[in-house]
Amino acid sequence: MIRRTNSFDEHISIVGLATTRPIRLDGTNDSHPLSHSPSPSIGGGAPCRPGNIGVIIAIDGPAASGKGTLGRLIAAHYGLPHLDTGLLYRAVALSLLDAGERPDDIAAATAAAQALVPDFADARLRDRQLGEAASIVAAMPGVRAALVDMQRRFACQPEGAVLDGRDIGTVICPEADAKLFVTATPEERARRRVAELRARGENVDLDAMLDDIRKRDERDGSRTIAPLRRAPDARLLDTTELDIEAAFRAALRIIESV
Numbered sequence: 001m002i003r004r005t006n007s008f009d010e011h012i013s014i015v016g017l018a019t020t021r022p023i024r025l026d027g028t029n030d031s032h033p034l035s036h037s038p039s040p041s042i043g044g045g046a047p048c049r050p051g052n053i054g055v056i057i058a059i060d061g062p063a064a065s066g067k068g069t070l071g072r073l074i075a076a077h078y079g080l081p082h083l084d085t086g087l088l089y090r091a092v093a094l095s096l097l098d099a100g101e102r103p104d105d106i107a108a109a110t111a112a113a114q115a116l117v118p119d120f121a122d123a124r125l126r127d128r129q130l131g132e133a134a135s136i137v138a139a140m141p142g143v144r145a146a147l148v149d150m151q152r153r154f155a156c157q158p159e160g161a162v163l164d165g166r167d168i169g170t171v172i173c174p175e176a177d178a179k180l181f182v183t184a185t186p187e188e189r190a191r192r193r194v195a196e197l198r199a200r201g202e203n204v205d206l207d208a209m210l211d212d213i214r215k216r217d218e219r220d221g222s223r224t225i226a227p228l229r230r231a232p233d234a235r236l237l238d239t240t241e242l243d244i245e246a247a248f249r250a251a252l253r254i255i256e257s258v
């Protein structure tokens with residue numbers, strides 16, 4: 001179904017970018033898919049079909065399952081723009097913390113989401129502590145409502161898009177052409193996240209990370225709005241025993257088979 005291909009080396013070179021195409025983040029370009037529209041609402045925005053002929057690939061899964069890296073590689077492979085939607089929730093949490101607000105303050109979190117102009121270049125977005133705060137704000141309906149429309153417009157670009165997150169196949173892009181649910185055991189995910197953070201110079205304890213991951217799985221899976229769920233038509237990809245190259249090949253096989 002999908003035609004464009006690049007070499008594996010090219011895929012690796014874009015790891016670390018949240019999107020694979022230049023975007024304006026100053027909030028002045030209203031036509032940009034990551035700018036806010038006037039009245040976003042959960043479930044109320046229009047899915048892309050019909051009329052959009054681009055390919056949409058939805059990738060969901062729990063923290064540190066490999067979905068983000070796979071999303072970047074798949075986007076590069078097909079020459080599609082990519083959005084790591086977790087960064088949006090992280091950016092909301094960061095703007096709250098920067099303003100001295102608590103992440104469980106619903107009014108402040110909702111206002112921060114409504115005013116969000118994400119800066120994906122901010123390295124603090126990837127901090128371990130921010131994942132926890134992001135998962136707290138992500139359970140708030142007002143925060144999700146403020147972010148749903150910009151995600152859908154990103155998905156509905158004419159050439160298509162790759163989005164990864166927790167609710168892409170279930171809520172944001174139920175019409176996606178290909179859906180992957182990427183998972184791995186909590187122990188393996190904790191091991192990967194510790195290795196990643198240690199490589200960035202952060203000294204993290206494996207047991208503490210495993211606790212974090214379990215707590216986040218529980219919160220993301222049990223919240224009432226857009227909980228982490230495998231869409232009925234999503235294909236499961238368990239990466240526990242796979243390195244990134246093998247996981248990438250398996251993901252491509254799934255996408256090419258739909």
Ligand code: C5P
Nearest residue numbers: 063085086089134135138165166167220
């Ligand atoms: O993917 P990442 O771990 O960076 O996401 C941080 C948090 O943002 C998740 O734990 C989850 O609570 C939330 N999130 C979400 N829906 C998405 C993406 C992320 O609720 N589509």
